[in-house]
Amino acid sequence: MNVLKKLEYNFKKYKNNNAFCINDINYTYNQLFIKVSQIRDIIQKNIPDQEQICGLFDYNDIETYATIIALWFEGKSYIPVSVSSPIERNSYIFESTSINFLFSSHSEENYIENFSVLSSNINSNELIKFKPYIIDESNLLYTIFTSGSTGLPKGVPIDLKNLNSLFSAMKFDERHDIYPTDKCLQMFDLTFDYSIVTFLYPLLNGACVYTLPKDQIKYMYIYKLINIYQLNYLIMVPSIINYLKPYFGEMNFKTVRYSCFGAAPLPLNLVEEWKKCVPNAKIYNSYGPTENTVTSTYYDFNDYQNQISKNGIVAIGKPLKGIKTIILDTNNKIVKNGVEGELCVSGNQVTVGYLNNTKKNKSSFIMYDYEGFNLKFYKTGDLCIKKDDETLIFIGRKDFQIKIGGYRVELGEIEHHSKNFLKNNNISVIDIINKNNETELALIIANEEFDTKKLINYLKTKLPSYMIPTKIKFVKELLYNSNGKIDNNKLKSLF
Amino acid sequence: MDTEQTINQLTKIFTQVLERDSIELNLNTTANDIDGWDSITHMMIINEVENELNIKFKLLDLMNLENISDLVTLIHSEQKN
Numbered sequence: 058m059n060v061l062k063k064l065e066y067n068f069k070k071y072k073n074n075n076a077f078c079i080n081d082i083n084y085t086y087n088q089l090f091i092k093v094s095q096i097r098d099i100i101q102k103n104i105p106d107q108e109q110i111c112g113l114f115d116y117n118d119i120e121t122y123a124t125i126i127a128l129w130f131e132g133k134s135y136i137p138v139s140v141s142s143p144i145e146r147n148s149y150i151f152e153s154t155s156i157n158f159l160f161s162s163h164s165e166e167n168y169i170e171n172f173s174v175l176s177s178n179i180n181s182n183e184l185i186k187f188k189p190y191i192i193d194e195s196n197l198l199y200t201i202f203t204s205g206s207t208g209l210p211k212g213v214p215i216d217l218k219n220l221n222s223l224f225s226a227m228k229f230d231e232r233h234d235i236y237p238t239d240k241c242l243q244m245f246d247l248t249f250d251y252s253i254v255t256f257l258y259p260l261l262n263g264a265c266v267y268t269l270p271k272d273q274i275k276y277m278y279i280y281k282l283i284n285i286y287q288l289n290y291l292i293m294v295p296s297i298i299n300y301l302k303p304y305f306g307e308m309n310f311k312t313v314r315y316s317c318f319g320a321a322p323l324p325l326n327l328v329e330e331w332k333k334c335v336p337n338a339k340i341y342n343s344y345g346p347t348e349n350t351v352t353s354t355y356y357d358f359n360d361y362q363n364q365i366s367k368n369g370i371v372a373i374g375k376p377l378k379g380i381k382t383i384i385l386d387t388n389n390k391i392v393k394n395g396v397e398g399e400l401c402v403s404g405n406q407v408t409v410g411y412l413n414n415t416k417k418n419k420s421s422f423i424m425y426d427y428e429g430f431n432l433k434f435y436k437t438g439d440l441c442i443k444k445d446d447e448t449l450i451f452i453g454r455k456d457f458q459i460k461i462g463g464y465r466v467e468l469g470e471i472e473h474h475s476k477n478f479l480k481n482n483n484i485s486v487i488d489i490i491n492k493n494n495e496t497e498l499a500l501i502i503a504n505e506e507f508d509t510k511k512l513i514n515y516l517k518t519k520l521p522s523y524m525i526p527t528k529i530k531f532v533k534e535l536l537y538n539s540n541g542k543i544d545n546n547k548l549k550s551l552f
Numbered sequence: 553m554d555t556e557q558t559i560n561q562l563t564k565i566f567t568q569v570l571e572r573d574s575i576e577l578n579l580n581t582t583a584n585d586i587d588g589w590d591s592i593t594h595m596m597i598i599n600e601v602e603n604e605l606n607i608k609f610k611l612l613d614l615m616n617l618e619n620i621s622d623l624v625t626l627i628h629s630e631q632k633n
Contacts (some may be wrong), residue, residue, distance in 0.1 A: 276591075277611065277614065280611055280615070493592075528571075
């Protein structure tokens with residue numbers, strides 16, 4: 058499948074279908090196509106050919122989605138940044154990729170001094186005609202920045218070949234099919250790569266995408282969308298149904314036919330309760346690092362006889378077609394099935410490598426002889442077990458990366474900025490589980506107590522809001538284990 | 553129960569859940585006015601209100617809360633039931 062050709066084809070084939078429903082307003086494929094054409098016109102008139110990458114502010118509106126598609130049709134790619142993220146972090150992302158042009162559906166006064174900000178907000182309904190573009194498979198489509206343990210976020214570029222491979226593999230597995238009559242949930246911020254599947258896969262199938270406003274509580278708005286619009290195709294992070302759990306008794310969503318989870322471990326007891334709320338739905342779990350283009354594996358939860366889970370966490374399942382998986386021990390040797398090790402993935406979905414980060418590229422990607430081929434594998438850092446039937450079970454992380462609301466968070470990045478501000482190395486950031494069974498960040502400081510308002514305000518200028526610790530504790534000294542390393546398990550017991 | 557009494561109870565719950573020394577609530581207070589009152593702590597606050605006042609909200613009713621005044625009205629209507 059060629060994603061861009063399919064999109065262009067669908068704009069005509071489904072022109073009267075709704076493509077998006079945003080803030081209760083419907084937009085047809087034709088209306089979207091017109092917006093795309095107008096933004097292409099802006100790109101052609103303003104951005105020189107050699108400027109391949111543009112920044113994009115992640116607003117929830119039709120202009121922002123149209124900008125993504127317009128950039129693609131013009132052979133360019135986007136880097137999404139959060140409108141609520143600190144200016145310093147966003148500017149670092151733009152500068153580290155030598156970006157000059159930013160697109161926004163709003164005015165970005167904080168950025169106009171250093172960048173050319175183009176508005177995607179046009180008041181016209183006129184279609185501008187273009188010749189079709191021929192775009193090479195090696196063309197970048199987007200770059201997602203994820204948390205980096207050394208204090209700076211790192212960019213993962215994804216090209217047309219990567220995306221074509223993902224959607225071809227999804228299309229091959231008909232269990233994930235979307236029909237032109239489907240109403241699909243898109244709950245992810247555009248800075249989160251799962252958004253690619255939740256907005257693009259419906260568009261590749263003539264269906265309608267239902268998005269979430271920025272200022273609403275996500276789980277409540279999702280509940281409202283399912284209720285009012287009778288959504289039937291859901292992809293969510295598990296925390297959404299964890300929040301909704303106290304109200305499961307009120308829920309009987311008969312219209313939902315597909316309910317998939319991803320981006321964080323899925324608790325078995327939670328999904329078993331959820332099953333009763335969506336009696337007609339097929340339920341899936343999914344898994345995938347950004348470096349292997351959104352989704353790598355799916356687990357079919359519907360075979361109740363042979364359910365696979367470990368430590369109360371549902372298995373992540375089998376790889377999509379075209380993806381090879383191996384489990385390596387610490388000496389980079391393949392372990393036997395059933396033995397825990399680091400999951401490594403190979404195939405056409407693997408990124409070309411982190412942007413301008415030779416060191417990280419050396420440690421994260423390895424060439425490996427597998428089934429007679431010398432293949433490039435991405436080392437996920439996720440500890441897994443592979444069963445004889447290829448089903449993968451997620452055990453945990455081998456490093457200090459955790460997930461907050463599905464976002465990847467390197468505890469080291471928060472510690473780095475905290476140490477810088479406090480000029481104190483005796484601190485530790487840990488993840489704790491709160492009363493609602495959600496992960497929270499706690500900062501432990503070995504010091505006399507002091508007012509931490511300034512520290513938190515400083516962190517807010519460096520980190521996105523989901524990375525700001527919500528609990529702070531002062532201790533006489535950090536607790537160490539017998540190897541002299543900070544014992545985070547002991548620190549966790551303080552909460 | 554009168555409005556002032558309910559606001560006092562809410563103030564107690566808010567200070568406890570948000571782990572703060574003092575919080576001032578009035579009928580016009582919204583989530584924007586209180587540091588730390590976000591989508592995560594919101595559910596914790598709501599759960600605590602349900603437990604403390606021995607009531608159970610419906611999710612559809614919770615969606616229309618704009619400020620403390622709406623929450624007080626909702627609490628009173630649940631207490632009548």
